[in-house]
Amino acid sequence: MNSASRSILFLSASLACMAGPALAEVASSVTEVVVTGQRQAYRGLFTPEETPQSLVVISQRTLQDNNIAGLTEALDLNAGVARQNNFGGLWDAYAVRGFAGDENLPSGYLVNGFNGGRGFGGPRDIAGVERIEILKGPNAALFGRGEPGGTVNIVTRKARFGETGGEVSASLGGYSARRADADVNLAAGQVFGARLIGFYDEAESFRRTVSTERYGFLPSFGFRLGEDTTVTYDLEITRQKAPFDRGVPAIGGVLGKVDRRTFLGEPGDGPIKADATGQQVEIQHDFSPAWSLLLGAGFRTTSLTGFSTEAELAASRQKLNVDGKSLSRQRRFRDYEADHAVLRGEVSGDFQALGVRHRLLVGADFDRFENSQLFLRFRPAAVSGNPSDQAANVIDVFAPVYGRFPLPTPGPQTNRLDVQEAVGLYIQDQISLSDALQIRLGVRYDDFSLESLNRATGVSQTRSESRLSPQVGLVWTAAPSLSLFAAYGEGFRSNIGATAKGEIFEPETSRSFEAGLRFTLLEGDLSGTLAYFSMRKSQVLAADPANPGFSLPIGKAGSQGLEFDLNGRLPGGIEALLSYAYVEAEARSDVLDPNFSLQIRKGDRLINIPAHTANAQLARDFAVGATEVRLGAGVQHVGERLGETATKFELPAYTLVRLFGAWRATDRVEVFGEIQNLFDETYYTNSFSTLWVQPGSPRTGSVGVRLRF
Structure with missing residues (x-):
């Protein structure tokens, strides 16, 4: 890391230290940070009780309790979200209610309503996050291009007016x-605010020779142009370096034969570098307490560059199948770049018409995404020719020797550019038919164009499509402590890219239904949601195992199940979180994989989706003299999952226990710590094949100090 990068990294901390003695004292609790007057796009001003869909919020307090640093780890706290193949640890990949999207791209998520998941900027850090919203169910009328299972929206900490203060921490x-x-x-x-946020994270790993480095600067600036107009500007600069790590193989389909600590790449490849630079600008103008205008623009550029050595997947080239110890390996080079630009505008209003209350959202958005991929590859020789160890680029999985052979030079494989442009228009009206009954009606129109250019051959293909996606929802307040809801929605999304043969994909369409109830107990201290969902979608894509960087259409898929979420305060001041999900996610059509002749049959489960998932957590504050101590524990259970498409390979279920605690020595000083995987269970989080399986971390912990001023 050069001196300029270090200067960016520690700018926030330096300002904090210099300004500390002069700063005014702020409230000691930061579990809830509210940005005065700042609306969230696509959301409207609705309480959870008025929303005809499931909504889960992971608060800043919960993130701090568990000392969570990454988005994937944060989403583990909700049972409806399942980990997916994370591209060797280089991006966030998850499925909501069984649907994950294109396996060749990171999972899409929103940052303050802007799409922040597209591109190659590496796993998302939690620095600067106020809360994480998991918006489940039929969102198509507004979000349009998301997955039918739900949308993850990261709400960042915004600059605040009239307050000076902050916190620094180290662990x-x-x-x-x-x-x-x-x-x-x-x-x-009350005119200007600047919120300066930075982080630095460096660690080795239980995986031998593997280490990572991440740092970033994520400031937010707010300007008040009058009593009714606010402008916010957010900047994101993050840099990450980590080796590409495909995990361990399951020899003969059996896990545990290879030590989970064994890295089977080549340290000589060096790290993969993932960079992201993004900007967001929003203008909010309130015409009156009932009517508001929100305008926004965002631009984000990302890149991912570097070499990797990975297990060869083709059985005809894999020596491990012959002697049970010699892993044949590919060597790859990637130079991926992506530019993503978004414009949007939204008007929201609250008015009476025909004797009933209407809450209206009307908006439009424009989205342009450029995806450039240069990919080079070396492949080991076929086993039938009895190649030398060097020709097969093998490594002994039980006694690895790194650098045994000169690193092979990758040759041309993929050189393509995909450009997608999309325009969306949407309208939603939530009508209060009575004090107890509300109905939500919405529709979205999407029009997109996609150009896929194979730069190696000069062949370019284009596709344009448009579609209307309706949504309808109902909320009935049966009693002060009980409400029922139901919603139906359709979705439409462009599948980016083309097959290895150059065939451009048809767009993905979806239909989803959700029904459930919300309730409160203990005079409102405890609240919960129980929901049933059913979804199906067409033109589903899966990664092409024979042609890295390409996808294959696998037809139709469906998902249905039950979810239960509970949170609040039990008697005795015990804070409780409970989340459970039962998910049946499966293929809904017969498809033959043309590369390996693997038959995907109707009813086959989707990869990495457990039927049963649960997460529970308890925490309590104790007074110890003039100080305060917070103690808590949590447990996560993940059921068995399919580990390779069109096979019977299973990832075993696992249950993890965690402990956390904090000692508030003064209003300004807090010492915190946590232990993950308390009982040191051996487990596997996700996989793509029997040769690419990601092991979970053994027991580990941390301790740190947080200073507020």
């Missing part, structure tokens, strides 16, 4: 983990 953990965070808000009265 040390197992495997030489070191992390520092800073969050400082500087205000010039």
